[in-house]
Amino acid sequence: MSATQAQERLEKTVLAPLTRTGPLYKLVMLALLGVVGWGLYAYSVQLRRGLVVTDMRDYVSWGLYISNFVFFIGISHAGTLISAILRVTQAGWRTPITRMAEFITVVALSVGALFPLIDMGRPDRVYNMIIHGRFQSPLVWDVLAISTYLTGSIIYLLLPLVEDLALCRDKLSNQVSPFKRIFYRVASLGWRGTPKQRRYLLTGMTIMAILIIPIAVSVHTVVSFIFAMTLRAGWNSTVYGAYFVAGAIFSGIATIIIVMAILRKAFHLEEYLTQKQFVYLGYMLGAFVLIMAYFNLLEYLVPGYKMAEGELFLLRMILTGDLAPLYWGYILGGLVVPGLIILLPWTRNITGLVVASILVDIAMWVERFLVVVPKLRVPQMPYPAATYTPTWVEWSITAGSVAGFALIIATFAKLFPVISVWEVKEHMEAKPVEEAPSPTELAGARE
Amino acid sequence: MGSGLKLSRRDLLKWLGATGGAALIASRLPWLGGTEARAAADPEPTKSHRLRRWAMVINLRRCDGCIGLNLPPQCTQACILGHYVPHGMQWIQVFEYKFEMGGSYFMPTPCMQCENAPCNNVCPVGATFTTPEGVVLIDQKRCIGCRICMAACPYNRRFFNWGDPDLPPEALFAEYDIERQVPAIRGTVMKCGFCAHMARQGMVPFCVAGCPRRAIWYGDLEEDIATDTKEVVQFSRFLAENQAFRLKEELGTKPRVFYLPGYGQDVGRTPYQTGLRPVTWPWGSSQ
16 A cells, blocks of 8 residues: 555545535534523523522522533643644654644633633623723633633644645535635635745744643633632632643543544544554543542642641531532542553553543533532531532533534534644654554554 | 814824823722712712721620510611612621530621722722722622622622512612612622711711611721710720720731620620521512
């Protein structure tokens, strides 16, 4: 098999989903659209009647919405950060996954940034953030950091796309709708692949890859600051910034693995998204299992040793009280079981890693809930501890946001090539075809 | 023609500069925020040209939570009536603190009017701010309802209008007043505003006037004077001689509300008498 044949097959495989869509795919998208619609209906109820339709009250004044905000901004770290780190360190195995990772970043950021708006008592006054914004407020830092990150991520997604969009323009001119034809022509920005264009693009990508890493770290650090800048037991912590960034990357890697597995099956990308990509991401996931375990130790051992009044109440509630099932579920299902799946060679395969990733994502959502709600339940004055049970409106909006996330990814996957064709090609050229990674190549990995 | 054009351009620039400069200053100084309502919070000039620094002392030796009178806490009731406080909010709330070894004492808690107010620090839009007289206020017409101030307040002294506030009809006709906080607006945060508008007219806050035990003192740290409506004392001396403390002093919030330790002994309560009556709203239904 010659190199050109392999490249042609790559182009054909990756571009195929852009030209035709199967009925099952359409059905899934329709179902997702239905859930999004239900979420929008729930939000309209909230707009009409006010936040009284939630179970948030004066003591537990933040709930699911802020948890979702932290969770989605967290999984946005999947993408750009991981793809940027791998690109900067020139890890060759990254080439088929960078595009998906960058998609996840842009979509998760956009969905996540909606939640503070949904949570707002007066969404009609959001412009006050601009005309009266105060730099002293952690929320304004959030707005600045997230908008910077979103802008950077979009640029970082688009730059490597240019060459692939030009490929779509050249190869798909008579296979796609006129709308897509015009879109590819405009979006490819007149790419001809001249050495000058290539040099500019490469410079731009390198600059963005380096820039995006500190921006990503700053984003989840300032997200943690809306909690850590208060005097509340549990939130009043110096470890929060780092803890949030670690949790963000952890849930981000898990999300990439899940999205990769779904698109691999849906678009028949088995040749490019091999066991190698999954197992390497699995190793990263495993490393973060340990980091998260370490941060949990810090978060609970340090205040637990001192037993200050509020902290003691919080620890009792989380470790042995009514939130104990959630907390121990998170430790067991989010850290221990995924850690074992990655550790044991006979579960360290694609199926095992997808299961581990789903567990990690659920557990990290629970962890975000445990970051927000229990700290607000700790009484600061002598009143009985408040409770919080999210209402159907809050659950519906949450479900709608998850469905919306999946729907936008699914739409993007029909508009853009989900694998960075030119990068994979470059990687093929750098490496003789015979040595291309095969599923059986990995030591210790079994199918 | 040419000179005319020049002149008009200069006028335009002047106008732009003036309005732009004013807007810039207004955005930098939160209490000048530009809305008319904020003018009400401007300091009242005193004869000595000094700024008032409003403060409060609550003598817990005289507070029995009104259980001796078999009434709900009258400070809270007076505040509710005076400010049309929406249903469910107690801007000044009487908490029963338990002694570790048995017994309890009552503690009326208004907003602490912290000098280093955690709520002010975190507000993204400057809707909550401290007046030059040291009163922490909220502009309900600017508040975006993000509730980060409620997360930041270590005393839980902030309340949110989760739905349409339950108000008496007369509150709906009131002109918006940032100090009285009428009328309440859905989706915004409210709290005790220390009744600086009352003090300016030579009156004490509703809670002080409403307290049948004369347990609450209101005064001016600058002039070093405080009153419980009958007596007048030297503020600093009164605090020093009665071992005054502030709530959660260790947090460094520097509250303007001081407490004199006690359990209501001066009005005949023993530490074991309990049974705080719930406060009521004379209008509307419960939420």
